[in-house]
Amino acid sequence: DGIFNTLIDGYATVRNEAEALRAFTRLKESGLVPNIRTFGPLMKLFAMEGKMGRVRELEDEMQLWGLEHNKVTLSTVMDGYVQLGEVQKAYETFKQLSGPRHRPDVVAYTNIIDAFAKGGDMDRALELLADMRRWGVKPNQSTWTVLIGGWGRQGNLQKAMETVREMRSSGLYPTVVTFQCIIQALCNTGQMVKAAAVVDEMEKVGVAPDIQLFTTLMDGYAQAGDVTRALEVFKKLKGMGKELDLQVYSALINALSKVGRMQSALAVVGELRAAGLRLNATVYNTLLDGWSRRGDVWEAAEVLEEMELDGVPPDVVSYTTFINACCKAGDMDKAVETFDLMRSKGIEPNLKTYTTLVDGWGSARFPNRAAAVYDEMLAAGLRPD
């Protein structure tokens, strides 16, 4: 009976929205009745992308079929709000799970704890941890890792490590994700020596670092301006014979671009292509920024053109980066031209785009133009942060 559900789930997993919806339509056209497992994957598909409007449509349709939310679908909805940073809405959804008939399970709790941890409200996160334990719901590795990640994001290594101890004393062991959260905390606080020590440590306790962890580490070195060590990590990864993905290459390209080593960055691009990977907008934007930092507006413009030719249309980050390059080079005409161009392509400038332009006019000593752009920003409904 579940052939269409399986299909929908498969397409949802690979994020093929069109096919997933087509399978859903075919299910209904075949005279079959969708069930809660039909809706779950569809909701997840939209929730992951933050398309909560579409999620609500599915909720309505679910009702029409006489289906009620269960803990899985509600957790999915909650996760959508977490992705969007809408903590309050996430919490309201969470409360729907705490009716007289149901109690939130460990996934739901982990979800809501994650919402608060991501929002920086660790007090509330800990309250919910206490609450779940009060109800006899045992935190698992994900729950602990969410908390450790929350402390890590705040750069509170002390609390992060305390939480690791608490996790261990409850009989659970840190996973590679847990270690990665700790390493990220160390990187964010500039403690690269310790970060490297943690990697050694985890190898000793038998948790193998993976590509994502090495990417985090490389990025840490990049932020510290230590390209040499970033390159060492990359070489080590290659030596391990692991299959490298676009993000590792991208992190290295970023490390090189940030210090102006564009020829080396391009060499890495060559490697990436040789490995059968294609550049995406992030990688192109990284290169764009590299040229911008060198003050090379011409090369930056080349990258923009190349993106179009390669079928990777420039996005808001690309244009903002390029506008920044123009501003820094004192070419405000080109900056404004680009600003108009992006809008004509239907790409809405965001807060960073406006700030770049305002600042550009300011640096160029045209306070009136700066103020005009600022007003335009407000008129567009954007508030300065």
Added chain:
RNA sequence: AUCCAGAAAGAUAGCAC
């Protein structure tokens, strides 16, 4: 081993610090 419709981690832009 269990589970597998739901939860945790990695790369790009501005200003301020």
